[in-house]
Amino acid sequence: MLVNQKVHFMNATDMPQLDSTFSALSDSTRRAIVARLADGETSLSDLAEPFDMSLTAVSKHLKVLSDAGLVDIEKRGRTRHCRLQGAPIKEAIDWLSKYEAFWIDRFDALARHLAKEEIDK
């Protein structure tokens, strides 16, 4: 019974899509790719150009975004055309919005936390 309760509790928050969405967005290179794609569809090479890393590395980042459903990749001739998909972003916002109450009148909470971190060192 206790075990069942645990399982039920776990399932209620087990949303693999959120796992992959948040995980994909936890990397600044991938967030930069998302930002870039918001300005319009682009090829992988064009996407990779501003980054100081190999094309292979950017291709891997793009695969992470694609696997998470954040980006749609369409093969057209020898180039891949990448397009931003908003559905996972919406889902992420929906989840985060449930905790909206926790930042009202607490605008300086983060600053305080960071200050405290310095003191605790």
Add this chain to the structure above:
Amino acid sequence: MLVNQKVHFMNATDMPQLDSTFSALSDSTRRAIVARLADGETSLSDLAEPFDMSLTAVSKHLKVLSDAGLVDIEKRGRTRHCRLQGAPIKEAIDWLSKYEAFWIDRFDALARHLAKEEIDK
């Protein structure tokens, strides 16, 4: 010049706080902890109770949330009292909201992506 452009572009999207916020939220155990703390302040032991893992493991998860500024831990006697902090959540929503446009009239995009994934196998 090209190098400087690259550096500038990178810096514009280099926000370490978002790295740690999204990374912290990419784990379902940690999201469950956040959900639990939204119902009120709790001790670590209480938090850990529903999970099928060691207290040490939950303590580590809590440290990730704390390092990301999502949770504030206050030592009171021998128990740690944990409180949800909304500021990083707000920052995450602010970032995500910039891509709001990409889910309007695309409500079925995720479903299509998942269907395509099946076909591509």
Add this chain to the structure above:
DNA sequence: ACTTTACTCAACCAATTAGTTGACTATAAT
């Protein structure tokens, strides 16, 4: 005083991640 409770800490492990390089394929341009 003793025991239980609420943790922390260090060491370890297996899996994943973020990057690299070198070799390759396929398409497009000359």
Add this chain to the structure above:
DNA sequence: ATTATAGTCAACTAATTGGTTGAGTAAAGT
């Protein structure tokens, strides 16, 4: 026909992650 472009793939590496266990500390209850 040759060459350049766009990208993939496999193999490797170093660092990080998510979990474990066992030992230890510090506060509270009996």
